[in-house]
Amino acid sequence: MVDVLVIGGGNAALCAALMAREAGASVMVLEAAPKEWRGGNSSHTRNIRAMHDEPQDVMLESYHEEEYWQDVVKVTSGITDEKLARLVIRSSANCRGWMTHHGVRFQAPLSGTLNLSRTNAFFMGGGKALINAYYRSAEKLGIEIRYESPASSIEIRNGEFVAAYVGDERIEAKACVLAAGGFESNREWLKEAWGMNQYGEYPADNFLIRGSRYNEGVLLKQLIAMGADSVSDATQAHMVAVDARAPLYDGGICTRIDGVPFGIVVNKHAQRFSDEGEDFWPKRYAFWGRLVAHQPGQIGYCIIDSKVLGRFMPPVFPGEKADSLDEMATKLGLDSKALQETVKAYNAACRVGNFNHTILDDCHTEGIEPEKTHWALPIDTGPFYGYAVRPGVTFTYLGLKTDDTAAVRFNNEASKNLFVAGEMMAGNVLGKGYAAGIGMTIGTVFGRIAGTQAAQAAKQYGVELAHAAA
């Protein structure tokens, strides 16, 4: 029997597998995806948010625990477990050495990367290279990896893991780490969670999934049904406004529309509906998918003018370009009069000070709802650019409740040999909202804890068997 079974094949799973192996356990990884699609959402990532008290290789200046914590409080509106959040933050200071040891390389950020050069370390070659490095290391260490092996259910006895099933095959292990992602690619579950809106629509029908198609939440659903303690709710998720032309799955980062703070966003009635300049984009971009999800038809239109071109990372596909707002309305399928009135009212409300997109500047609106609190410049210089956006789900927050040992809990009691990491428990830290790069921090920190604890639990299993036999 294998010591530790890791279910999932992304960052959290690999961190757990490597740590368990380093602690002396035999390890098997079950990855639902085929080899060429291995790595889940982690293979789409670019960076990790990491605390540091002084400049470190690619990380500039400092990013202390308290500032990181305040960022978490702000984006989650305080819906977070402080103990676990601080554990994640503190551990982020010392995980990069271990990552490098397993082949991950870091690079200085390119420009236009959401102003993250101080707070986040970028992976050279992106998440795909990170994932490949971890798999290489896992193979070298003798970890058994099974691709195209989705676990369909697990067997639990008195809160303890006994076995997992892949189809008809029953795989026993002394301990198990669940790191199989959220349920973002389970469209029926999303539909059920979001229900019908006031317009008689099922919003989730119009969601796009930014990452892996393999994160269907099969085990998450089963465990919650079995009485495992859970956190957050099924509608909470990291949701970005993405190019409406993006594919249903795996569009990745190149479909993100980062022009929002530099212009306005209107709904299908050409009305603005939220403050486009509320805060720095890294702290707001993950809300915009949700804001669009609440609009009729689940569609929005980001409109900018020529003045702001070059100030943000351009989307990979060009948007609509028009010399007049009338032409733009036609191209986007919006009512021309309504759009022109919206822009006119917005322009008249702009109080332009010293525009500076690197700080929370003083360019704002007055006397208009919703207000735009920073970077408010009139949209008056053609050509104009417009992008239709849809809600893009990155990952869901409904997860398994855990503690600082990463144990799955049943009736508030920690399982002895079942642990959880990554998106499957990120909701403990992220009740809502998101700070760019923290997904990989949570997965790395809890993956490492879960792997260590699982190896420990497997050893204990042996001791208990010996006692029972004596």
Ligand SMILES: Cc1cc2nc3c(=O)[nH]c(=O)nc-3n(C[C@H](O)[C@H](O)[C@H](O)COP(=O)(O)OP(=O)(O)OC[C@H]3O[C@@H](n4cnc5c(N)ncnc54)[C@H](O)[C@@H]3O)c2cc1C
């Ligand atoms: C486009 C995009 C960009 C992102 N950029 C960043 C970034 O730069 N920084 C950051 O911190 N976060 C980023 N994120 C979020 C980040 O990807 C996640 O927070 C993180 O990868 C979660 O890791 P994980 O291991 O929990 O899940 P995943 O990496 O999604 O791994 C889940 C794994 O479980 C497997 N699986 C699912 N079900 C089963 C099953 N039943 N049996 C076996 N295996 C199963 C999947 O195939 C997959 O391998 C991004 C996400 C996306 C989609």
